Amino acid sequence: MIKEYKTIKEIVSPLMVVDNVEGVTYDELGEIELPNGDVRRCKVLEVEGSRAVVQLFESAQGINLAGSKVRFLGRPQELAVSEDMLGRVFNGMGMPIDGGPEILAEAHKDINGLPMNPAARAYPAEFIQTGVSTIDGLNTLVRGQKLPIFSCSGLPHAALAAQIARQARVLGDDETFAVVFAAIGITFEESEYFINDFRRTGAIDRTVVFSNLANDPAVERISTPRMALTAAEYLAFEKGMQVLVILTDITNYAEALREISAAKKEVPGRRGYPGYLYTDLATMYERAGRRQGRKGSITMIPILTMPEDDKTHPIPDLTGYITEGQIILSRDLFRKGIIPPVDVLPSLSRLKDKGIGAGKTREDHAGTMNQLFAAYSRGKDAKELMTILGEAALSDDDKLYAQFADEFEKRYVSQGNETNRTIEETLDLGWELLRILPKRELKRIKQEYIDKYMPDEE
C-alpha cells in the first residue's frame, strides 16, 4: 500500500522537504497531489532518517504546504516504451502531447539507464554518409559515434542537424532507422523547424519527439534527454533499429542542472556549474554506441551553443572531453555566406580512421583528407600573412595555397543545406581542388593514388 504524507515542511523551488516519511529510498519517484487535484512529480535526492529532500520536476507554483499530499511510488522515474512511440510527440516528462492515445507499454524502463560494460561494446566502424562534404570527407561520422555540433547563438546549427538527419545513410544498407529528437529548452520556432523538416521528408513517421520548450519548467530538462535516450536504447538494442539521436540544446540542460545544484547549496565548480557536470553529461553521452552481437546502434548528435563563442566554457569543454570529436561552426564563415559554416580545422572526428578507406569509403580517403587539412591550414596562414604584409610578401607557392583556401571554402565547405553529395563526389571534389597546388606539394598522399586519381593532363 502506498502511504500518503501531508507533512511537507518546506518548499524552496525546485526542492521540497517532507518529514516523518518511512521506507523512502534514494532516487525514488514521488507524486504531489494538490488540493485542486493537480498531480506533479518529484524524485528523492536525499533521505536522512525520516526526512526526505525531494526535487520537483515541475513548477512549485500553487503547492500548499498544509493541503498537498505526497506519495512515493517505490520505483525510479520510468518511461513506458513501445514501438508505437515512432511518429509520436511527447513532452519532456514522456507524456504524449500530440492528442493521440497513451502508449501501451511493452516495458517500463528506468530513464537513468545503466552503464554499458566496456567489454560488451562493439567498436563503431561503419561509415555513415551524411552528404555533407566537411563531415564525410574530413570528419567522418560512424555508426555508434557521439559527435556534437558546437555552435554559437545566431548560427544555423539547426539547419545542419536537420540536413544530417535527412540525408544520413549507411552505404549499401537498408536496415530500419529511426530518429529520436529531444528539444531541451529551445524555442517553439526552433522545435517546429525540426518537426516540419521531418514532416516534409516523411521522416516524421520514424521519429520520436520529446519536447521541453523554453517556457516549460527548467527542472524537467534534467529528464528530457534521458527520456529520449531510454526510448533510443529500446529501439536500438531491443528492436534492432539504427537510431540517430539529436539533443538540442545541451547548454539549456547544463543550466537547469546548475539551477538545481545551486538550490541544493552544493559547492560549485567552474562558473557555478556543479563539480559533477562531467559525470552527469557522461552518463548521457556514453549511452550512444553499439553492443556486440546486437544489430542496432545509437548515433548521437548533441547540439550546444557556446556561451560567448567560447570553446573553453565548461559546457563545450566537458562535452569535448567525453564525445568522440566535435563539429564546430564559425561565425566568420557564416558572415562570408558559407553554408554550412563548418570550421574545418578545429573540428574533429576521433573515430574516422576506423570508418574510412578501401571497402568502406575509398582507398584514397585518408591521404586526401590529411592533404586537404594541411593545405587549408597553410592557405589560411598565407592569407593571414597577406593581410598584414600584402600579397607581394607571399612566395609563389603561398599564393597558390591562399587561392586554394578560398576555393576550398567556396566549393567544398559551402554546399548549402539542400545538396546531398555522395562520398565519391566529395572525394573527387577534393582532388579537383588539390589540382590548384603543384603536384610536388602533395606529400601526404601515396604516389600510386596521385597517379590514379590525378593523372597528368598533357
Added chain:
Amino acid sequence: MSGTITKVSGPLVVAEGLADANVSDVVRVGERHLIGEILNMTGDTASIQVYEETSGLGPGAEVITTGMPLSVELGPGMLDNIYDGIQRPLPEMRAAAGDLITRGIDVPSLNREKKWDFVPVAKPGDIVSAGDVLGTVQETSAILHKIMVPPGISGEVVSVESGEHTVAEAIAVIRDSRGNEREVPMMQRWPVRIGRPYAKKFVPNRPMNSGQRIIDTMFPIAKGGTAAVPGPFGSGKTVVQHQLAKWSDVDIVVYIGCGERGNEMTDVLMEFPELKDPRNGEPLMKRTVLIANTSDMPVAAREASIYTGITIAEYFRDMGYDVAVLADSTSRWAEALREMSGRLEEMPGEEGYPAYLASRLAQFYERAGCVQCLGSEGRTGSVTAIGAVSPPGGDFSEPVAQATMRIVKVFWALDSALAYARHFPAINWLTSYSLYLDTLRAWYTENFGEKYMNNRARAMHILQEESELQEIVRLVGQDALSGSDRLTMETAKMVREDFLQQNAFVDEDAYSSYAKQFRLMDIVLKYDELCREALAKGADLNKLFVIPVREKIGRAKMADPKAFDEIYDAIEKEMQEEIAQVVAGGEEE
C-alpha cells in the same frame, strides 16, 4: 557486525551501529550487497562511499562490514584481463549479467576454477621470507608469473606442491619460527591504499624507451619515473598514452581508463591482441592489464581505480619486472574526489577540490619508483607512472595540473594549436620538460657517445631560436632576416617536420629505435652544419633549400626500421655532394 542506514545522498551513505567497524573497511550495503568503503567514523556512525549506484536504498537497510580494507587479489589471471575500478572482471560480469553493468554482481577478481601449472622453485627445508619466489607459473606466452611469499610470512618451507592448481589452493606450507604452519596459495590480497613493501628505493637511471622521438630524444623518462601528459581535448592525449602502452620497453603495462570514453577501452581491447610487441613478437595484450572505469560507471569506483591499478603494478614490480602504469585521466579521478568531498560537506579548497587533493596526488605518484624488491634474490623492479591530465579549457593553471606539475619529473605538454596544424604528437617542445636529462645522460653517453645529448641540446637551441625569430618574421617579414637566421628557421622546420612529427598510424614510423632517432637527428643537424659552411663560402641559400635530397630527408623517418642505416648513409652522402655542388656553382658564377 552490521549497522543500519540513516541517510542516503547519491554515492554517500551514512549508517549507525557500526562501532566495531574500522575506517577504510569494505562494507556490503542493502539487500543487493552493494560494495562500499567506510570513509569516516563518528561514534558508531560511519560515512560510506558506495561503489555502485545507490538508487533504491533508504534508511533502515542493513550494512554489513567485512572487517577488511579495500583490497585487490593478486595472482595469475590478471594479464590479458579487463577489470572495473574495484577489480571486478568485466568479461565475467558480462557473462553473469549481460551487456549492462547491473548492481550487486559478485564475481571473484581471479578466476577460482582455472588451473595453472605451478612449477616449484623452493624446496622443503628452504628458509624463506617475504618476497622469496616459491615457484612460477607461465601466465601468458609473454610473462612468467613468479609466486612469492606474501609480506608478513617467513619461515621454513615444509612442503611444496607442483602441477595444476587453482589460485586459491595451497601450493606450499611454511612453518614460522614459533612452529605455526601456514598454507600459502598462489593468490594473495593487498589493500589498495597502501603501497606494497620493498627493500630499498633507488634513483632511476635507465631510460624507458618509448619509440617516440619527441619523448626518447627530447624529453626522456626514466624507468621508475613519473610523467604527466596534460592537454585540452582533441590534442591527442589518448593517442600518446596508447603509443606508450604499445611501444614502451617494459615487461608489464597497467592501463587505467579512469572516467574516460567507453569506446576507447573497446579500441584497446580490440587492437592490443592484434599488435605484436616489437621486442618478442608476442601480442601486446599478453603483457597488459586493463582497468576500465569509464565516465558513465559509478564515480566512487573511479576514485578507487588508480589505486587498484598501481597496486597491481607494484605486485609485478615485486617479481622484478619493469612496469608502466598509464592513468587516463587523473583529472577525472580528482573530480571523483571532489564529488565525494562535496557530499561529505568538507570545506572546499581551490575550485571546489578538497584541500587534500595535492597530497593524494603526490601519494599516488610517489608509489612509482625503481626498487630493490623484497626477497633474498635482490631483484630490482620498477613502476613508471604516467598520468594524463585534462585541464578545463586547456588551462594549465587549474589545481589538478598545478598539483601534478609539482610532483612529476617529466611534463609532456600537449598543444591544441599543434593539433590543429596536424602536427602529431602535439607535444609542445617549448613548454615541455624532463628533469631526468642529467641522470640519464650517462646512459646515453655510454650507449651512443656524447653526441646524442649534444645533438639534443643543439636541436633544442635551434627550436628556441626559431620561436624568437618567428616574432620578428611576424612583424617585418622573412626578408628582414639574415642568411644565418633564415637557415636557423629552415633547420628548425626540419627538426619539427622531419624529426618530431611522428605518425602513430603508419607502421614504419609508429616506433623509432634509439639508433634510428639518433641518425635521423644527426642528418638534420649535419644539413644545418654543411649549409652554414656553404653560406660562409657565399652559396645561395635559396638553392641550398631546394636541393633534391631534402625530399629524401623528409621521407627518411619512414625508412624500414631494419635497413635504415644504408638509406641514411646514402642520404648523407648525397647531401654532401649536392651542397658541394651548390657551393661550386656559386663560385663559378
